[in-house]
Amino acid sequence: MIERKLTIKQQAFADYYIQTGNATEAAIKAGYSERSARQIAEQNLTKHDISNYIKEKMEEIASERIADATEVMEYLTKVMRREINEFVPMTVSKEESKWVDGKKQTTKEESVEIVEIPARLSDANKAAELLGKRYAMWTDKQEINANITPVFVDDISGDNNGG
Known part of the structure; x- marks a missing residue:
C-alpha cells in the first residue's frame, strides 16, 4: 500500500x-x-x-x-574503570581567627559543598561483578558439551533355560 x-x-x-x-x-x-x-x-x-x-x-x-545491551555494557565498563564521576555533598569547615580588644577570637563556619569524585570503589566492584556475570567469568557449574552415542551390549545368552 x-x-x-x-x-x-x-x-x-x-x-x-x-x-x-x-x-x-x-x-x-x-x-x-x-x-x-x-x-x-x-x-x-x-x-x-x-x-x-x-x-x-x-x-x-x-x-x-531505553538503553540497549551495548549501552549498558559500555556504562558498566566506564563505572568499573572509574571514568564516570559522581557528585556528593561534603561538609566544609572554615575557621577564622581575629583579634578583638587584645583577645584572639575564633569563629567556625560550616557549609555544604557539592564535590565531584570518581565513582566509588564499591560501585566499580559491582560493575565488575555484573560484567563478569555477563561473560560467565566465574560460574560454579562446568558446562560440558558432548556428543554421546549409546552402546548396547547384548548380555542375554541365546538359551532360554536361564543359563
Missing part, C-alpha cells in the same frame, strides 16, 4: 497526540475547530497514514529512551 504524505494539520495533530496522549486536545492544538475537534480526532486516529506515523514515532521515542 502506498502511503501518502500527511497534511501539515495531520502531522501537527499526530505530534501533539504523541506529546499529550489526548486526541481532542491534540486536534485543537493542531488548528482544528473546538466544536469538531473530538470528531476529527477520532477520524484522524483511524486513518492508516496517521496511525502509522504515530506508531513509528512512538517506537523511535521508545528506542531512544
